[in-house]
Amino acid sequence: MSLLARVQTCRRWDPAAYRPFLIDGRLYGRIRQNLAERLRGFPAVFEVTDDAVALAASLDSFEARSAAVAEVAAVLREEGEIRIWRDEFYPITRRWGAAPELKMERGAVPDFGVRAFGVHMNGLVQKADGLHLWVARRSLTKPTAPGKLDHLVAGGQPHGMGILQNLIKECGEEAGIPPDLARQACPVGALSYLCVQPDGLRDDICFVYDLFLPEEFEPRNTDGEVEDFFLWPMAQVMETIAAGEDFKFNCALVIIDLFVRRGYLTPDDPDYQEIVAGLHLPD
Amino acid sequence: MSLLARVQTCRRWDPAAYRPFLIDGRLYGRIRQNLAERLRGFPAVFEVTDDAVALAASLDSFEARSAAVAEVAAVLREEGEIRIWRDEFYPITRRWGAAPELKMERGAVPDFGVRAFGVHMNGLVQKADGLHLWVARRSLTKPTAPGKLDHLVAGGQPHGMGILQNLIKECGEEAGIPPDLARQACPVGALSYLCVQPDGLRDDICFVYDLFLPEEFEPRNTDGEVEDFFLWPMAQVMETIAAGEDFKFNCALVIIDLFVRRGYLTPDDPDYQEIVAGLHLPD
Numbered sequence: 040m041s042l043l044a045r046v047q048t049c050r051r052w053d054p055a056a057y058r059p060f061l062i063d064g065r066l067y068g069r070i071r072q073n074l075a076e077r078l079r080g081f082p083a084v085f086e087v088t089d090d091a092v093a094l095a096a097s098l099d100s101f102e103a104r105s106a107a108v109a110e111v112a113a114v115l116r117e118e119g120e121i122r123i124w125r126d127e128f129y130p131i132t133r134r135w136g137a138a139p140e141l142k143m144e145r146g147a148v149p150d151f152g153v154r155a156f157g158v159h160m161n162g163l164v165q166k167a168d169g170l171h172l173w174v175a176r177r178s179l180t181k182p183t184a185p186g187k188l189d190h191l192v193a194g195g196q197p198h199g200m201g202i203l204q205n206l207i208k209e210c211g212e213e214a215g216i217p218p219d220l221a222r223q224a225c226p227v228g229a230l231s232y233l234c235v236q237p238d239g240l241r242d243d244i245c246f247v248y249d250l251f252l253p254e255e256f257e258p259r260n261t262d263g264e265v266e267d268f269f270l271w272p273m274a275q276v277m278e279t280i281a282a283g284e285d286f287k288f289n290c291a292l293v294i295i296d297l298f299v300r301r302g303y304l305t306p307d308d309p310d311y312q313e314i315v316a317g318l319h320l321p322d
Numbered sequence: 323m324s325l326l327a328r329v330q331t332c333r334r335w336d337p338a339a340y341r342p343f344l345i346d347g348r349l350y351g352r353i354r355q356n357l358a359e360r361l362r363g364f365p366a367v368f369e370v371t372d373d374a375v376a377l378a379a380s381l382d383s384f385e386a387r388s389a390a391v392a393e394v395a396a397v398l399r400e401e402g403e404i405r406i407w408r409d410e411f412y413p414i415t416r417r418w419g420a421a422p423e424l425k426m427e428r429g430a431v432p433d434f435g436v437r438a439f440g441v442h443m444n445g446l447v448q449k450a451d452g453l454h455l456w457v458a459r460r461s462l463t464k465p466t467a468p469g470k471l472d473h474l475v476a477g478g479q480p481h482g483m484g485i486l487q488n489l490i491k492e493c494g495e496e497a498g499i500p501p502d503l504a505r506q507a508c509p510v511g512a513l514s515y516l517c518v519q520p521d522g523l524r525d526d527i528c529f530v531y532d533l534f535l536p537e538e539f540e541p542r543n544t545d546g547e548v549e550d551f552f553l554w555p556m557a558q559v560m561e562t563i564a565a566g567e568d569f570k571f572n573c574a575l576v577i578i579d580l581f582v583r584r585g586y587l588t589p590d591d592p593d594y595q596e597i598v599a600g601l602h603l604p605d
Contacts, residue, residue, distance in 0.1 A: 136592030202589040225585035229598040246589040300583055302508035306441075306485040306529040309419030312605070315512040319602035322595070 040283050042298070043310040045291045046317035049232035052240060060151055061093040062104075062140050067131065068153035069240055074120065081111050094141075104141035112147040121146050123182045123238055128198040129155050134322075135202070135244060142198040149239025155195060158206045159293040160224055160248040162191030162214065162258070170273050170301070172294070173258060175213070176266040177287065183238055186266070187287040188279070190294075191250075191258060192216070202226075202246050214268075215259030216250075224250040227300060230292055231320040247293055273303060292318060323566050325581070326593040328574045329600035332515035335523060343434055344376040345387075345423050350416065351436035352523055357403065364394050377424075387424035395430040404429050406465045406521055411481040412438050417605075418485070418527060425481040432522025438478060441489045442576040443507055443531040445474030445497065445541070453556050453584070455577070456541060458496070459549040460570065466521055469549070470570040471562070473577075474533075474541060475499070485509075485529050497551075498542030499533075507533035510583060513575055514603040530576055556586060575601060 058075040060068035070078070075092050078085040084107045086093040098104045105128075115121045124146040130139035131153050148155050162173035173191035177184055194209040196202065203222075210221035230245045258268045271279075277298065280291050296318050298304050304311055341358040343351035353361070358375050361368040367390045369376040381387045388411075398404045407429045413422035414436050431438050445456035456474040460467055477492040479485065486505075493504035513528045541551045554562075560581065563574050579601050581587050587594055 134592075135589065135595050226582075226588050227585065228582050229589065229595055231599070244595060246594075299509075299511050302510065305509050306418065306512065309417075312418050312512055312527060316514070316602060316605035319599060321604045322599035 040281065041310065042281060042295050042304070043314050043317070045280060045288075046295060046314050049234050049288055049292050050317060050320070052233060052235045057152060057240065059091045060153065061091050062131075063096075064093075065133075067133065067140065068151040068242065070151055071240075074115075074150060077115075077120065078111070081114075084108065084111050101139065101141055105143070108141055108143055108147075112144045115147070115150070121150055125182075127195075129153075129195065130198040135196075135246075139198065145195060145197075149236065149241055152240035152242055154242045154244065156202075156244050156246065157195045157289075158193065158202060158209060158248065159190050159245050159290065160192040160206060160210070160250055161293065161297050162216075163249055163251050164254055164256075164270060165251060166254060168272070171270050172273060172276050172297070173214075173252070174269045174271050174276070175258075175260075176269075178264050178266050181264060183236070184287045188285045188290065189265070189287055190290050191268070193290065193293075196246075206248060210250075212262040213258075213260060213264060215261055216252075216256075220252070220256075221250070224248040228296065230296055230318045232289060232292060233320055234288070236288065241289075243289065245289060245293060247296060249297070273298075277303065323564065324593065325564060325578050325587070326597050326600070328563060328571075329578060329597050332517050332571055332575050333600060333603070335516060335518045340435060340523065342374045343436065344374050345414075346379075347376075348416075350414065350423065351434045351525065353434055354523075357398075357433060360398075360403065361394070364397075367391065367394050384422065384424055388426070391424055391426055391430075395427045398430070398433070404433055408465075410478075412436075412478065413481040418479075418529075422481065428478060428480075432519065432524055435523035435525055437525045437527065439485075439527050439529065440476065440478045440572075441485060441492060441531065442473050442528050442573065443475040443489060443493070443533055444576065444580050445499075446532055446534050447537055447539075447553060448534060449537060451555070454553050455556060455559050455580070456497075456535070457552045457554050457559070458541075458543075459552075461547050461549050464547060466519070467570045471568045471573065472548070472570050473573050474551070476573065476576075479529075489531060493533075495545040496541075496543060496547060498544055499535075499539075503535070503539075504533070507531040511579065513579055513601045515572060515575060516603055517571070519571065524572075526572065528572060528576060530579060532580070556581075560586065 057069035060070050079087045127145045128142040129145050131141045132139040164171040175189040177187050177189045179185045192209050192213045207218050207221045210216035228247050233242045340352035343353050362370045410428045411425040412428050414424050415422040447454040458472040460470050460472045462468045475492045475496045490501050490504045493499035516525045
């Protein structure tokens, strides 16, 4: 599987399978046709037509929207429609930093196909024989992508927390990186993707950080989410990504961006332009 | 002027003012309405309708297309329609690395609104007191953006030359950087923009390189295209970009990408997501 093919899998979804989810007339998400039909059963919360699902106009505040959607999500969970439940709220907005329209249970986010935000951190070690990347194997008990290869630190962005604050928290929980070291992580960009995954439609913005770690640093997982850590030379990372499915889909994207930013790919590669463009969807 | 506003100026154009320029039924450029009407005068080369300008289907080879368009361009130059003439050919393709459909006089490219490619290199110096960027002032005799601030090295991509090969050539001509040093430049990505400029509609892909230069390096212009060079600390570069119009529009974009990649901007800035997305147009 080429690097370009890995990027293209992060843009794969079928518009015909979804109905736009609107708030105040603006597109916020995409809902599977059968779930859209089910939402006709909640006329106080959703205005469902054959073309769209709109949040009821009567719900005109963050609190009212959040409470009404939470009640529906609880019913959908009972019915087995929402299969993964996180007990964690995500802010629902198209743009990070804008006031969210509502907060939504994280497990419902891919069902509504609304945008989510996350942090991904490349844990790097510059050794005498070249650049190395810390790779984590996700715990076999994770609800999504169990056993897949992951970044040293990555996590979804909960409601009410800043990006850097979340990164520092995740650095501690996932890899035992102390706050003073985590704070040295350098923000290096944002990637976007929109694709079908086992948990639903993922419309995410990934804020990416690089952190150069001392050679003697040994990551230590504290939240049970990581099975194992490996420190791989970049050539091994490239071979593994290109070979296929070992890395979680969005980690592959973040690592391909690392290849781009650090000159492991060059513009004279005929896929270069498409790979770079494919890391960023139009806003 | 905010950094976001600088990015947004690189996406400003009015679709109603242009007619799509098609080759084999696919969009390759955009032609001003009055020029589209003028092209009705060349029925062997262009099939002009009220909705589009298509390259004549009878022109079915690179050579035939290039020769036919060159004849038209020469007439348009005589008529003053094409005001800047470069005597240099650009390859016409939507994707770098694909075989071009034709080659076109560089001066005609913004009139046809076809995609062009270029290289931009950040010349960086890591000093004890922080990162510095080499800035060039363009010669007052340059046909585009005379006297504006520029990168140490930047240039359009001519037909028949590789990107790295062009970068090495421009490094020598514009800044006296020897080939062995130029070869150490690291490719760090590609940016895209589509906007109206004084010379026409610019639909460009910029391949971006960073080169770390020794402190003692002094650039030396050899082709008369540069008035002067300055080595500025990053804070001065940021202030100048944010203050307004001193930098050439596409240099500002490349430098804002540098800010993003090197952590001078952070995701908790409410403009961050839009700035990053604005550096990349959909392919």
